[in-house]
Amino acid sequence: MAIFRVLATRLVYATALLLAVLVLNFTLIHLAPGDVADTIAQSMGGADAEILAQIRADYGLDQPFLLQLGAYMSRVLQFDLGYSYFYAMPVTDLILQRLPATLLLVFTAQFLAMIIGVVLGVISARRPNGAMSHFVTFFALFGYSAPVFWTGILLLIGFSLKIQWFPVAGMRDVTVIGGVWTHFWDVLRHLVLPVVTLSSIFIALYSRLSRATMMETLSSDYVRTAKSKGLSQYSVVYKHALKNALSPVITLAGLQFSAVVSGAVLVETVFAWPGLGTLAFQSIIARDTPTILGILFFSALMVIIGNLLTDFALRLVDPRIRGKQ
Amino acid sequence: MKKTNFTPTPEARSPILEAWQMFRQNYAAMAGLIILSLIVLGAIFGPYLYPGQPFEMVWAPFSRPGVDGFILGTDYLGRDLLAQIIHGSRVTLIIGLSAAVVTVLIGVSIGALAGFYRGAIEEALMRFTEFFQVLPTLLFSMVIVALFGASLPMITLAIGLVSWTAVARITRSEFLRIRELEYVMASRASGASSMKLMFKVMLPNALPPIIVQSALMVGSAILFEAGLSFLGLTDPNVTSWGQIIGSNRQYILESSFTVTIPGLAIFITVLAISLVGDGLNDALNPKLRQR
Numbered sequence: 001m002a003i004f005r006v007l008a009t010r011l012v013y014a015t016a017l018l019l020a021v022l023v024l025n026f027t028l029i030h031l032a033p034g035d036v037a038d039t040i041a042q043s044m045g046g047a048d049a050e051i052l053a054q055i056r057a058d059y060g061l062d063q064p065f066l067l068q069l070g071a072y073m074s075r076v077l078q079f080d081l082g083y084s085y086f087y088a089m090p091v092t093d094l095i096l097q098r099l100p101a102t103l104l105l106v107f108t109a110q111f112l113a114m115i116i117g118v119v120l121g122v123i124s125a126r127r128p129n130g131a132m133s134h135f136v137t138f139f140a141l142f143g144y145s146a147p148v149f150w151t152g153i154l155l156l157i158g159f160s161l162k163i164q165w166f167p168v169a170g171m172r173d174v175t176v177i178g179g180v181w182t183h184f185w186d187v188l189r190h191l192v193l194p195v196v197t198l199s200s201i202f203i204a205l206y207s208r209l210s211r212a213t214m215m216e217t218l219s220s221d222y223v224r225t226a227k228s229k230g231l232s233q234y235s236v237v238y239k240h241a242l243k244n245a246l247s248p249v250i251t252l253a254g255l256q257f258s259a260v261v262s263g264a265v266l267v268e269t270v271f272a273w274p275g276l277g278t279l280a281f282q283s284i285i286a287r288d289t290p291t292i293l294g295i296l297f298f299s300a301l302m303v304i305i306g307n308l309l310t311d312f313a314l315r316l317v318d319p320r321i322r323g324k325q
Numbered sequence: 326m327k328k329t330n331f332t333p334t335p336e337a338r339s340p341i342l343e344a345w346q347m348f349r350q351n352y353a354a355m356a357g358l359i360i361l362s363l364i365v366l367g368a369i370f371g372p373y374l375y376p377g378q379p380f381e382m383v384w385a386p387f388s389r390p391g392v393d394g395f396i397l398g399t400d401y402l403g404r405d406l407l408a409q410i411i412h413g414s415r416v417t418l419i420i421g422l423s424a425a426v427v428t429v430l431i432g433v434s435i436g437a438l439a440g441f442y443r444g445a446i447e448e449a450l451m452r453f454t455e456f457f458q459v460l461p462t463l464l465f466s467m468v469i470v471a472l473f474g475a476s477l478p479m480i481t482l483a484i485g486l487v488s489w490t491a492v493a494r495i496t497r498s499e500f501l502r503i504r505e506l507e508y509v510m511a512s513r514a515s516g517a518s519s520m521k522l523m524f525k526v527m528l529p530n531a532l533p534p535i536i537v538q539s540a541l542m543v544g545s546a547i548l549f550e551a552g553l554s555f556l557g558l559t560d561p562n563v564t565s566w567g568q569i570i571g572s573n574r575q576y577i578l579e580s581s582f583t584v585t586i587p588g589l590a591i592f593i594t595v596l597a598i599s600l601v602g603d604g605l606n607d608a609l610n611p612k613l614r615q616r
Contacts, residue, residue, distance in 0.1 A: 017459055145598075147570075150592065261464070262461055
């Protein structure tokens with residue numbers, strides 16, 4: 001089966017990429033000025049030379065660089081990302097605690113942006129000079145140009161402070177008591193503003209691209225044939241043309257995964273969303289290197305998985321690339 | 326997109342003039358260019374014309390715009406917001422521009438080498454590019470800035486290091502197209518060195534899409550810098566628009582204008598740059614010109 005061979009090569013390649021990410025990050029942090037032992041000592045309220053040496057020995061900081069790197073890599077391969085100085089708990093546990101919130105935000109935003117972007121693009125491509133088309137162009141420019149944290153703050157002021165429709169911050173309301181559905185509803189209410197904020201950038205990107213490709217597809221020969229066969233407008237646009245216009249959008253969406261994760265960091269900060277972004281921010285300020293490395297690792301993992309998913313979505317939509325490597 | 330009726334005049338033969346004529350007829354792009362010129366002029370001359378100092382406490386905090394004689398009001402420490410915006414525009418624009426330059430330098434070199442040499446070199450360079458595409462851009466540059474110091478050159482470098490991949494991809498695909506053209510083969514046959522072929526013969530023809538991308542890069546570098554300084558990862562001794570938002574953010578319950586106004590400044594600047602970039606794209610893209 002070709003598909004399994006493709007899957008296998010992809011997985012091998014993804015693993016190699018991840019290992020390279022690990023090496024780069026570890027080297028980078030090692031090159032940074034400042035002493036990790038100092039940072040740890042500081043969080044204990046200071047220490048003398050003897051204790052500093054003890055810390056270095058405990059964390060393996062007195063070893064040569066390559067040995068430290070090797071030790072780190074072999075620990076990561078056993079799913080052990082080290083121990084956080086700042087949070088005083090294993091980094092893997094810390095990240096797994098925060099990961100679901102970020103995954104919820106990132107994937108909901110990306111999914112929503114693709115659907116809304118494509119729908120807007122298709123509508124405006126059918127009437128390139130209509131009101132909807134101008135709205136899409138305008139909205140796309142807004143999404144490109146507005147800093148995402150500013151959009152978030154504007155929505156926060158508008159829809160949580162002035163009109164109190166949505167909660168100001170966080171993912172859950174601790175005072176909410178009830179069954180699964182009550183909690184689901186609670187998280188959903190918290191999710192609305194962050195997701196709208198994050199997806200606004202990407203709705204802009206996807207709607208613009210799908211408008212362009214859809215316009216091109218609608219003027220192609222096979223669409224004219226479909227029309228002249230007497231197929232309904234709906235069937236021509238949504239069954240025949242859309243499938244072809246979709247693959248560039250999916251390709252772009254795959255390339256955007258790292259931007260979505262980046263945007264999530266800012267959005268999480270604005271809305272105090274308890275995900276990896278806020279954790280990253282706090283651990284970078286606290287110079288908590290094991291946590292920083294762990295987050296960089298997990299976010300690269302997220303991007304790679306996002307890319308793999310995109311690849312499969314592309315194969316589903318576009319039969320022409322199914323056979324290719 | 327509006328259709329422009331472009332008829333080449335006999336005196337406009339140079340490609341730059343031709344592109345400018347095309348550009349001039351695009352209202353949105355011209356509006357962007359005018360707004361952008363005003364912002365740049367404001368950044369250059371503003372600090373001399375407006376007496377306020379960005380770090381000086383002049384009044385009670387959160388004075389609303391226009392109420393106590395401060396056009397844009399005062400921030401959470403009672404500093405003149407207009408003075409901060411004027412002085413901040415310099416940092417914002419300089420970082421935007423220089424980060425775009427870094428981006429283009431890295432991207433064009435890697436893309437040109439990959440598209441020129443093909444084979445193993447191309448493979449290796451494109452793998453390298455993909456590797457940088459996987460890195461979560463903002464997180465990675467946050468780490469660089471936090472660990473290596475939040476100086477302006479370091480921030481510029483951090484932004485440039487994570488944003489060059491798009492330029493590299495575009496440059497490579499342009500080079501792949503151009504290398505098969507007859508004029509390149511001709512100068513190859515007449516013994517031009519690889520360096521000359523790459524940068525003197527091929528690069529000028531690859532420039533139009535690179536120019537468009539670099540224009541847009543300035544905008545995204547400004548957004549990037551704003552994001553970093555919003556998070557507090559910025560040089561505390563200089564004011565930038567993102568940093569004004571970041572430091573006033575906790576007080577949006579008391580007053581929101583200290584956050585919305587600098588955000589508006591970023592938005593208008595990046596919008597103007599995007600409009601100019603779109604206009605450049607229409608003016609420089611030969612495919613559209615034939616229509």
